[in-house]
Amino acid sequence: MGRKDCISSIFWLIISVLILKESWDLPFGTLSRPKPGFFPLIIGMALGLLSLTLLVKSWLGKKDSREDFIFFPERGGWKRVGLTLGTMLVFYLIFESVGFPLTTFFLILVLIRFVEPHKWLYSVGTAALISLCSYLLFQVLLKSDLPMGILEGLGF
Amino acid sequence: METLQNVLMGFSVVLQPINLLFCFLGVLLGTLVGVLPGIGPVATLSILLPGTFKMDPVTAIIMMAGVYYGAMYGGSITSILVNIPGEAASIITCLDGYQMARQGRAGPALGISAIGSFIGGTFSVFMLMFLAPLLGRAALKFGPPEYFALMVFGLTLLIYLSGGSILKALIMGIAGLFVGSIGMDPVSGEQRFTYGSITLMDGVGLVPVAMGMFGVAEILSNLEVIIKMEVFQTKVKNIWPSWKDWVESRLAILRGSVIGFFLGILPGPSATIASFGSYALERKISKHPEKFGTGAIEGVAGPETANNAAVGGAFIPLLSLGIPANIVMALFLGALMIHGIQPGPLFIPQNPKLFWGLITSMYIGNVMLLILNLPLVGLWVKVLKIPYHLLFPLILLFCLIGVYSLNNNTTEILIMLIFGFIGYLMRKFEYEGAPFLLALVLGPMMENNLRQSLLISKGALSIFFTRPISVVFLLAALMMLLSSFYHHIKRSKRAR
Numbered sequence: 001m002g003r004k005d006c007i008s009s010i011f012w013l014i015i016s017v018l019i020l021k022e023s024w025d026l027p028f029g030t031l032s033r034p035k036p037g038f039f040p041l042i043i044g045m046a047l048g049l050l051s052l053t054l055l056v057k058s059w060l061g062k063k064d065s066r067e068d069f070i071f072f073p074e075r076g077g078w079k080r081v082g083l084t085l086g087t088m089l090v091f092y093l094i095f096e097s098v099g100f101p102l103t104t105f106f107l108i109l110v111l112i113r114f115v116e117p118h119k120w121l122y123s124v125g126t127a128a129l130i131s132l133c134s135y136l137l138f139q140v141l142l143k144s145d146l147p148m149g150i151l152e153g154l155g156f
Numbered sequence: 157m158e159t160l161q162n163v164l165m166g167f168s169v170v171l172q173p174i175n176l177l178f179c180f181l182g183v184l185l186g187t188l189v190g191v192l193p194g195i196g197p198v199a200t201l202s203i204l205l206p207g208t209f210k211m212d213p214v215t216a217i218i219m220m221a222g223v224y225y226g227a228m229y230g231g232s233i234t235s236i237l238v239n240i241p242g243e244a245a246s247i248i249t250c251l252d253g254y255q256m257a258r259q260g261r262a263g264p265a266l267g268i269s270a271i272g273s274f275i276g277g278t279f280s281v282f283m284l285m286f287l288a289p290l291l292g293r294a295a296l297k298f299g300p301p302e303y304f305a306l307m308v309f310g311l312t313l314l315i316y317l318s319g320g321s322i323l324k325a326l327i328m329g330i331a332g333l334f335v336g337s338i339g340m341d342p343v344s345g346e347q348r349f350t351y352g353s354i355t356l357m358d359g360v361g362l363v364p365v366a367m368g369m370f371g372v373a374e375i376l377s378n379l380e381v382i383i384k385m386e387v388f389q390t391k392v393k394n395i396w397p398s399w400k401d402w403v404e405s406r407l408a409i410l411r412g413s414v415i416g417f418f419l420g421i422l423p424g425p426s427a428t429i430a431s432f433g434s435y436a437l438e439r440k441i442s443k444h445p446e447k448f449g450t451g452a453i454e455g456v457a458g459p460e461t462a463n464n465a466a467v468g469g470a471f472i473p474l475l476s477l478g479i480p481a482n483i484v485m486a487l488f489l490g491a492l493m494i495h496g497i498q499p500g501p502l503f504i505p506q507n508p509k510l511f512w513g514l515i516t517s518m519y520i521g522n523v524m525l526l527i528l529n530l531p532l533v534g535l536w537v538k539v540l541k542i543p544y545h546l547l548f549p550l551i552l553l554f555c556l557i558g559v560y561s562l563n564n565n566t567t568e569i570l571i572m573l574i575f576g577f578i579g580y581l582m583r584k585f586e587y588e589g590a591p592f593l594l595a596l597v598l599g600p601m602m603e604n605n606l607r608q609s610l611l612i613s614k615g616a617l618s619i620f621f622t623r624p625i626s627v628v629f630l631l632a633a634l635m636m637l638l639s640s641f642y643h644h645i646k647r648s649k650r651a652r
Contacts, residue, residue: 005324008585012327019334022349032615036341036348039603043337047330054323077380084379084552085577088372091556092569100557107556108549115379116545126546134553144561 005058012051019044080115087111099149100138105131159285166512170520175215175513182219183521186226187528190246191234191536195551197227199371201487203551203558205363205494213495214510218517220491224484225277225467225518228427229525232269232460233536236262245427245463248435252448252455259451264397268453269460270529271397272409276461277522279413280420280468284475285515288504291476295501298477300608301619305629307602310423310479312633315591317422317429322640325591328582332592335360336599343607355567362490362597364559364572366483369589371555372572373579375548396530397453405457408438416462420469423481423594427463427470434462468518474499475511479598483590486597 023044029035087110095103108130113123138144169175189200200223208216231246236253249269256265298306315325338349339359350356397405415437416430438458439448448455471488473481478500480486492499497507504511529536559572579589613619620626 004585008324008587012331015331015334019349026346026348027344030615031610031617032613034607034610036344036346039606040334040337040348043330043334047327047334050323050327050330054327057323080379081376081580084376085573088552088556088573088576092566092573095556095560095566095569104553107553111549111552112545118545130550130553134557138557144557145564146557146561 002058002061005054005061009051009055009058012047013055016044016048016051019047083115084111095149096147097149099151100146101131101135101151102149104134162508162512163285163516165508166514166516169214169509169513170218170517174212175218175517176520178211178215178219179222179517179521180524182222183226183229183524183528184222186223186228187230187525187536188539189223190227190230190232191539192542192547195371195374195547197224198366198483198487199374199551199555200227201484202363202366202371203554205366205487205491206558206562208491209494213492213497214513216491216495217488217510217514218521220488221467221471221514221518222521225464225521226525228277228460228464228467229270229273229529230536231463232273232456233266233529233533236265236269236456237537245431245466246460247428248431248459249456251435252450252452255449255451256453256456261451264401264453265456266533267530268397268401268405268457270526270533272405272412272457272461273464273529274522274526275409276413276416276463276465277467277525278519280417280465281515281518281522282468283417284468284471284518288472288475288511291472292501292504295477298501298625299623300605300612301623301626302629303477303479304602304605304609305620305626305633306477306479307598307605309629309633310473310481311591311595311598311602312636313423314482314594316636316640320586320588322637322644324587328587328589329591329595332595333599333602335365335592336596337603342600342604353567355565355571359600360571360596361562361568362486362593363562364568365575365596366487366593367555367559368572368575368577369579369582369593370483371551372576373583373589375552376576376580377583378544379548401453405453408434408454408458409461411437412458412461413465416465417469419462420466421472421481422469423473426466426482430462430466430469431459434458464522471514475503476501478503479601480594483593486594489597 019040023037023040026037026040027035028037028041087107091103091107094106098106105127109123109127112118112126113120118126138146139148170179185200186197189195189197201220204220204223208220211219228245232249232253235246235249236257239250239254253265253269256262311329315322315329336359338356340346340350340357341348347357412430412434415434416427419430419433420426422429435448435455435458438452438454439445442448442452442454444452470481470485473479474485474488478489478498480489489499497503497510555572556569559568560566562568582589582592609619610617620630
């Protein structure tokens with residue numbers, strides 16, 4: 001509790017304000033004929049109240065309970081998490097244009113080579129094998145409609 | 157007599173080669189994900205969900221059910237051999253199971269775990285067979301106010317049973333209700349919180365959120381800490397329990413079956429609660445409670461029976477009332493709705509082949525699992541040796557491909573990644589994901605029933621308090637919240 005809750009409660013408070021702002025523009029209706037804005041407005045108010053309660057609770061908490069909030073307790077943790085998330089984001093961005101087999105190769109290569117580092121030869125070999133197996137599984141066996149991207153022009 | 161005819165019909169469905177094959181694949185995959193820490197039935201079912209589009213609904217549900225109860229079998233293997241639970245429902249098995257392995261009794265521990273799981277699983281299917289149709293008939297008396305009240309009760313109970321802060325679990329529930337309201341209003345067609353996005357017009361899908369919060373987030377959390385697993389270096393022998401083991405565990409298995417099934421009906425992480433409940437009961441009534449934690453076989457038999465018995469119980473609210481009691485059931489609801497099937501009071505009479513096919517598949521699946529987990533347990537021990545650096549990229553790849561193939565839409569990938577990051581942050585800030593996901597699924601139904609109730613009553617909120625079933629559920633929900641508030645104040649006073 002303490003600092004963690006303070007940060008998260010402020011986040012939820014902001015979200016509740018945004019919900020209330022957007023819900024205000026929607027028609028509320030009446031109790032006998034509720035309209036689209038009815039439910040979200042109630043949710044926004046409930047969220048605001050709860051996050052305020054959490055915020056007050058975190059401020060009033062005992063000083064010794066406000067432990068240091070270490071976001072990444074293990075060394076190198078942030079690199080592994082950041083790299084994995086970043087790689088998946090790149091996957092999302094290039095998936096349709098570059099195509100499924102090549103983006104799969106890229107994803108597996110980066111994750112094996114850099115996230116839990118292994119040698120280049122092993123990483124490239126494993127990435128190639130997994131990409132090939134995925135192609136055979138999804139494209140050939142399951143006949144999924146996955147984009148081939150660059151390889152489409154090569155007759156795949 | 158009617159039940160017997162239905163069971164025979166169910167067997168005629170499940171004994172079709174395609175259904176038998178997918179039942180086997182489901183239990184095999186379930187055992188595999190149960191064995192492997194870092195991936196569980198929720199993530200696996202989320203990944204499989206898009207693939208069920210093209211399947212017959214009976215086959216899809218049979219396979220998914222196999223994954224769910226299969227994971228309960230597999231989870232105990234790592235608990236006993238590695239002291240790392242494969243699933244949350246097998247956490248408690250670590251206490252005595254691993255101690256038994258250290259004493260050279262890994263075989264009997266694994267054996268009694270598999271046999272207990274089989275007995276618990278079979279018992280719960282038997283009970284499901286009788287109770288679900290009964291409850292379904294009773295639920296015909298439910299109108300919009302009763303459904304609304306039941307959903308409020310279900311969500312509140314899940315929040316109440318969540319570990320950690322109730323306030324934070326409530327916030328998660330409310331946040332889930334909000335995300336569930338994104339999209340087109342079902343009555344007026346008005347866009348809510350879509351900001352012009354065509355993808356969001358259909359709402360935020362359950363699958364990308366579930367895969368993100370429970371698949372991707374789990375992997376991101378695991379990557380922070382390098383997990384080192386050392387499989388206990390012992391030959392697994394004498395899997396069949398001795399007569400003494402039987403005598404010591406038979407009553408624990410019996411009690412585990414009953415307690416597991418009834419706890420499974422309650423909303424919440426039913427299998428986990430059931431296993432903890434069984435362990436607590438066995439220790440309380442034991443003549444030698446001091447031996448628990450040192451290798452007591454009852455400490456393995458009871459919980460492992462209970463977590464499998466809870467699986468059958470968990471299906472009851474879904475199939476009879478159309479209300480999922482936990483995340484796994486929410487995914488089942490998703491799968492049924494993909495095929496245009498609405499669970500609820502009319503589910504069993506309208507879909508007899510699906511219901512009875514599911515029931516009989518669970519009998520057959522439990523037999524398959526007994527074979528997979530007893531003589532073939534050595535196979536699973538080898539699986540534990542798959543290095544995580546190969547496993548996690550594969551899981552992520554399946555998540556990415558799976559979510560894309562929902563609608564061939566890359567925006568779904570982005571939604572999954574966003575919720576993956578949110579899920580990861582939630583673990584950091586100690587928020588539970590289960591209330592969020594259940595609220596996401598229940599939210600649109602709750603809103604619909606609330607609005608219908610107010611239309612019927614012409615705006616009078618008293619409709620919720622003048623109908624007996626509705627009052628009971630709402631009062632129960634209120635009692636739970638007041639009870640948590642009271643306990644919190646008591647704890648704070650004691651701390652001063």
